[in-house]
Amino acid sequence: MILTEELLLLSTVLFLTGLLGVLIKSSAIAVFLCIELMFNAANLSLIAFASHYHSHHGLILAFFVVILAAAEAVVGLAIVLNIHRLHKNISLGNFSMLRN
């Protein structure tokens, strides 16, 4: 029997690792990978609560989160591709051009 508290602890550690990556990485691809890690941490806690309370809401919500993560990854990677076409470099400083 896996304790839900331990799953939540694992999920917290994963989320904080992803957050740290988003804050300190300078390459756009690395930041996207860390965002996916954070999505996974959120999903892990949703599934943990769903199996703790025998409720299906968490399960369905996690399923929807996966779909949204896929859409987000595709759109983000298309933007990264275009930035690379312009600057030959995907460091996050180049993304300031998205402002105008």
Place this chain on the structure above:
Amino acid sequence: MVVFLFYSTAFVIVLTAVYMLRTPSPVRAALSLMLIMFVLGFIYMLLLQEFFAAIQLLVYAGAIVVLFLFIIMLLNLTTDGVKELSRTKIWRNRINNTLGIFIAAALAIQFIPIVTKKLPTPQLPASATEMKQIGRWIFGEYLLAFEALALVLMVALIGIVIIAKRQPK
């Protein structure tokens, strides 16, 4: 047995996540993310959530990470994008890293009371959810959300075609 498997997989996940943060090579970072996805799928199997384990393997490890690898190899990214930096940039990076660690630590302190709170013990033992039942929930109770997500996917599809086709000046 299940507890032992869970602890060993959790250990692997944390180690791989730290490696993903430390490695300068994007390909290695993407592959370690794929390993994390696989092992998380294993944890979902331990929790008897077979449906979500399959979704995790098919969509995350099979589609999203492969897309990341495709983009990394298409753009031929070998390092982190950080080449020889000037002195001011190195200092800016250091300040940025310290600030990031402080923010993450502050959030970690916020998380402590949530994680250490004892949950009520479940009345029923863990049980697998039937596929048929999941289909009923998605297409019955959550039908509106499902349709909205279909719309979101459609918008994302149109959006990437527009972004990718536009020629930069």
